[in-house]
Amino acid sequence: MPQSKSLSTDPIEQAFKLGEHWVPGVWRYMLPVALTDMTFPQERRATCLNCPRARFEGWRPDYRCCTYHPRVPNFLLGLALSHPASEKIVRRLVADGFIIPEGMLSSPSQWAHYLSDTGEDRFGRSERVLCPFLEQKSGLCNLYAFRNSVCSTFFCLHDHGDKGDKFWSSLQTLAQQVEMAIGQWALNELGFDVKACMQRMNSLAGKVEKVSDPETGAWTPYALKVIWGNFHGRELELLQGCADLVRKNRDRLWEIANTIDILEPNKLDRAAVKVVPRKYRSEIDAEYFETGETSPPRDIWRGFKVLHKNLWTLPAGSLALSPRARIIPNPQDDEQGKAFSDCSHVVEFRSRRNARDFEWREYLHADKAVALLWFTRRRKVNEALLGHLSTMTNQHASQFLSEWTGKKVLVRSLRQGSP
Numbered sequence: 001m002p003q004s005k006s007l008s009t010d011p012i013e014q015a016f017k018l019g020e021h022w023v024p025g026v027w028r029y030m031l032p033v034a035l036t037d038m039t040f041p042q043e044r045r046a047t048c049l050n051c052p053r054a055r056f057e058g059w060r061p062d063y064r065c066c067t068y069h070p071r072v073p074n075f076l077l078g079l080a081l082s083h084p085a086s087e088k089i090v091r092r093l094v095a096d097g098f099i100i101p102e103g104m105l106s107s108p109s110q111w112a113h114y115l116s117d118t119g120e121d122r123f124g125r126s127e128r129v130l131c132p133f134l135e136q137k138s139g140l141c142n143l144y145a146f147r148n149s150v151c152s153t154f155f156c157l158h159d160h161g162d163k164g165d166k167f168w169s170s171l172q173t174l175a176q177q178v179e180m181a182i183g184q185w186a187l188n189e190l191g192f193d194v195k196a197c198m199q200r201m202n203s204l205a206g207k208v209e210k211v212s213d214p215e216t217g218a219w220t221p222y223a224l225k226v227i228w229g230n231f232h233g234r235e236l237e238l239l240q241g242c243a244d245l246v247r248k249n250r251d252r253l254w255e256i257a258n259t260i261d262i263l264e265p266n267k268l269d270r271a272a273v274k275v276v277p278r279k280y281r282s283e284i285d286a287e288y289f290e291t292g293e294t295s296p297p298r299d300i301w302r303g304f305k306v307l308h309k310n311l312w313t314l315p316a317g318s319l320a321l322s323p324r325a326r327i328i329p330n331p332q333d334d335e336q337g338k339a340f341s342d343c344s345h346v347v348e349f350r351s352r353r354n355a356r357d358f359e360w361r362e363y364l365h366a367d368k369a370v371a372l373l374w375f376t377r378r379r380k381v382n383e384a385l386l387g388h389l390s391t392m393t394n395q396h397a398s399q400f401l402s403e404w405t406g407k408k409v410l411v412r413s414l415r416q417g418s419p
């Protein structure tokens, strides 16, 4: 998602690039330094300012995938208070009852709204669940340098298919875990007892219908008083305090995140189901009800590094075009085909070899189409193949291969001759 400008020169408040992707400045500090040396997929198809979902799938062109309520931790909201565009919004959200000590977290009613949207296939089309940080006219994100882990890692299409999806999901889990840990650490450091707050939140479980406004989704004044405790009326001060602590302890954030046991208001969370209309309860993820221990960030980091390696490891042996992939000339017989008129071909990928409908398709320039069609015959991966492919595609051969094997369009072939 595009950005609005940040005025600060402090790197913690400046978005920076991981590969081609902008991420919040605090990531320089809260995640392992080795992350900045990694090679990231480019995700060339998720062209947000020319969003394919809005162009071809009826999503709102103004909100696109921002039809959700991002969970933004307190310290990021505190950092956002230093910037004119986001400051106004954070102040308004506090005044309107959308912020609790951990940050901007969906209230039970907001969660119910979201589930009813997904149940009615309204994600991307919602009239009600809209991120308050999006500037509707320009499509700019007013929280860009401080946006959360989900917003920073979400791509609706992946250059590496499922492998790319897993890679970004793992990074999102890692960053989210660290965000939650740091948010709770900061609260305790400021004298806000997180454990006591969770108990107070759980005490609301029996009155869950009174916790949030069914129309606006805001936390009710009654719930806010209970949840904020001694800090009720000093909300901005607490957010600011969390941000200051994070600035001051920036070099210890990863270490801190690995020492915190994250607490959650499990009773209230379970009770929130009552607020969800019955017909949308099937939209709830099974893991929502799991209350097991969360993995420490360092364990998630280990798993993430394996996924990163898998993303770029060159396949051994021989490769061939998958029987589930069909490469045909671009027929230009629909809106999308016409919009990609500069692409000579399209690859259609099916869930089964002879399935009538394709699962996904991608338009190809002639060089890529020729290179993929070259794999109609089984090809052994070796130096000669890499050289040949680089010449054919004008792209680094290993990148070409990792992308198309990630999407399963090229697959390992064990037999001699045709796949």
Ligand code: SF4
Pocket: 001, 045, 046, 047, 048, 049, 050, 051, 052, 053, 054, 064, 065, 066, 154, 155, 156, 157
């Ligand atoms: S991630 Fe996808 S849906 Fe969201 S704005 Fe970008 S292209 Fe559109």
Ligand code: SF4
Pocket: 001, 065, 066, 067, 068, 070, 131, 132, 133, 134, 135, 140, 141, 142, 143, 144, 147, 148, 151
């Ligand atoms: S914070 Fe920004 S990127 Fe995230 S949903 Fe809101 S507008 Fe979109």
